[in-house]
Amino acid sequence: MTHAQIKTQAVLETGAALNHEINNPLMALIGNVELLMREAKNLDEEMTAKLKKIQEAAEHIRTVTRNLMRITEARSVEYPGGGKMLDIESSPKSDTVA
Numbered sequence: 001m002t003h004a005q006i007k008t009q010a011v012l013e014t015g016a017a018l019n020h021e022i023n024n025p026l027m028a029l030i031g032n033v034e035l036l037m038r039e040a041k042n043l044d045e046e047m048t049a050k051l052k053k054i055q056e057a058a059e060h061i062r063t064v065t066r067n068l069m070r071i072t073e074a075r076s077v078e079y080p081g082g083g084k085m086l087d088i089e090s091s092p093k094s095d096t097v098a
Contacts, residue, residue: 008074011086015068022065030058070094 001009033055040048070093077087 004073008071011071011074011091012069015065015071019065019069022061026058026061026065030055030062033058064088067093070096 033051036043036051037048037055040051043051067088071086071088071091072094073092075087075091076084077090078084
């Protein structure tokens with residue numbers, strides 16, 4: 001196995017673990033926010049806006065964990081301080097979750 005293949009395999013395994021460990025509590029969070037949003041007519045505008053922000057953040061987390069599992073080639077990007085991190089957005093992905 002090449003270094004690139006090992007790196008991609010490690011990303012996929014990490015993605016699978018994160019998907020499993022994060023998505024279970026995340027679904028509870030999203031579900032409860034959706035239930036609260038159904039009662040939005042009984043909530044003030046500030047509370048409704050906060051719930052929408054929570055919902056958007058939770059959906060973003062779900063998208064990131066799904067994208068991790070779809071990566072077909074791990075690409076890195078440098079970030080301030082000289083380190084590197086996985087570039088989830090620019091890494092090529094399959095059309096389906098592995």
